[in-house]
Amino acid sequence: MEILEKIAAQLQQGEEEEVAALTQRAIDAQIEPKQILDQGLIGGMNVVGELFRDHEIFLPEVLLAAKAMHAGLDRLKPLLEAADVPSRGKVILGTVQGDLHDIGKNLVGIMLRGAGFEVIDLGNDVSPERFVQAAKENDAAVIGMSALLTTTMPVMKQVITLLTEAGLGSRVRTIIGGAPVSGDFAQQIGADAYAYDGANAVEQIKALTV
Amino acid sequence: MSELLARLRGGATLLADGAMGTLLIARGLPPGEPPESFNLEHPDLLAEIAHLYREAGADIVHTNTFGGSPLKLAMYGLEDQAAEINRRAVAAARQGAGAQAIVSGSVGPSGCTLQPYGDAEPDALYASFRAQIAALLDAGVDAVTIETMTDLNEASLAIRASRDLSGTLPILATMTFDETPRGFYTIMGTSVADAVSGLGAAGADAVGSNCGNGIAKMVAIAREMREIAEQPLIIQSNAGLPEIEGERTVYRETPDLMAAQAQELLELGVSIIGGCCGTTPDHIRALRRIIDTMAR
Numbered sequence: 231m232e233i234l235e236k237i238a239a240q241l242q243q244g245e246e247e248e249v250a251a252l253t254q255r256a257i258d259a260q261i262e263p264k265q266i267l268d269q270g271l272i273g274g275m276n277v278v279g280e281l282f283r284d285h286e287i288f289l290p291e292v293l294l295a296a297k298a299m300h301a302g303l304d305r306l307k308p309l310l311e312a313a314d315v316p317s318r319g320k321v322i323l324g325t326v327q328g329d330l331h332d333i334g335k336n337l338v339g340i341m342l343r344g345a346g347f348e349v350i351d352l353g354n355d356v357s358p359e360r361f362v363q364a365a366k367e368n369d370a371a372v373i374g375m376s377a378l379l380t381t382t383m384p385v386m387k388q389v390i391t392l393l394t395e396a397g398l399g400s401r402v403r404t405i406i407g408g409a410p411v412s413g414d415f416a417q418q419i420g421a422d423a424y425a426y427d428g429a430n431a432v433e434q435i436k437a438l439t440v
Numbered sequence: 441m442s443e444l445l446a447r448l449r450g451g452a453t454l455l456a457d458g459a460m461g462t463l464l465i466a467r468g469l470p471p472g473e474p475p476e477s478f479n480l481e482h483p484d485l486l487a488e489i490a491h492l493y494r495e496a497g498a499d500i501v502h503t504n505t506f507g508g509s510p511l512k513l514a515m516y517g518l519e520d521q522a523a524e525i526n527r528r529a530v531a532a533a534r535q536g537a538g539a540q541a542i543v544s545g546s547v548g549p550s551g552c553t554l555q556p557y558g559d560a561e562p563d564a565l566y567a568s569f570r571a572q573i574a575a576l577l578d579a580g581v582d583a584v585t586i587e588t589m590t591d592l593n594e595a596s597l598a599i600r601a602s603r604d605l606s607g608t609l610p611i612l613a614t615m616t617f618d619e620t621p622r623g624f625y626t627i628m629g630t631s632v633a634d635a636v637s638g639l640g641a642a643g644a645d646a647v648g649s650n651c652g653n654g655i656a657k658m659v660a661i662a663r664e665m666r667e668i669a670e671q672p673l674i675i676q677s678n679a680g681l682p683e684i685e686g687e688r689t690v691y692r693e694t695p696d697l698m699a700a701q702a703q704e705l706l707e708l709g710v711s712i713i714g715g716c717c718g719t720t721p722d723h724i725r726a727l728r729r730i731i732d733t734m735a736r
Contacts, residue, residue, distance in 0.1 A: 297557075415684055
């Protein structure tokens, strides 16, 4: 559908107001909210993710696209909620204790919400206790942890240890991400998955929650 | 002209110090604590580190103020103590390195993202940098090093704040690049050429690169800079990329490996060579040897 392609294209350009207006037009044209989301907003954001991964664009473009995606999501949200699109599950998200870097984590949050997950974002500098507590209270399916600093990566392992001690090790799956983190490190600390970017995080979490 | 600039323009090669954070962690800085908290609690350790680097042969030592701008300190609730944190760091570095050393005030990114892609107002970043640099100047730094920048606009605000405070303070400015299929860019999209011209236009006296992915990549960046830069160049490299061993962070590049590659930096006429994350007094000692050998 032409308008959905336009939404995706404007989102890639970071055109916040255009994306909001086009999303509204699509809503007014009675296009299914889920379709606007998947083909318009997420479709556009996936392209942005790929371009960033391939170094074709840089962080400013990604941040502007994320703002545009938010603008579109704001229009869609009431409709998605009213349509009662079933939630894919709850994901607890946070940057680990001692680490204040949240750009990557925020992008993952946007992509997950777009993909139909309910995201509980604990922000940055999140202690292991808070991760586990939030997972327990919300009956979450997944804990997603982010770190940019090598010095804070060990906190990820503490979260997993605490989760196991709380008896939630088998029920709550864990996924990690961030510049210094790797698949090897995930395996080393017993995390269930590692994601290298936002789009990959969505794929991985979908796989963890089937 | 300051003595530092006179030496640089006269063709001198100066050696800067190595990592601060790496040494602070070895001295008990807990994960997640801001390194600047040591300025108030353990200035003696900062003096010790400055002394170790000086003893290893560094001409320039940096203050422990990388995250010392009020905006960055606010993330830890320490913004009210910004002036004191910066002053103490200068005093400790001076005490440890001695009167003859060049003490340069380290100024890192604000931790905020500028408009329009982020939410931070340029005026707020400028004011924050200005407050930090005013405190550094007040405490007697010989220069400032604006470093690990990825956004040219942010780096330019810090440079302008320095220049507005003092017409003569030497300003050293470095950015951090990643290698992409199209060449070296910062994560915010600044190319090496744009960095050289932009940092210069903002008023930096010497330009270059720090942190990064190891010394070999730094040589490639320096080569690119040399072709276009009229200013003296600075290169302060990591000892490779951090790797995780158990729960420890390790950097693989040894002092000898780094010194061997630094030879090429000297051949390119890089004016200031030093270390960044993962480098130790041993790395600086090895660099001293290579600089002295080449000078003969």
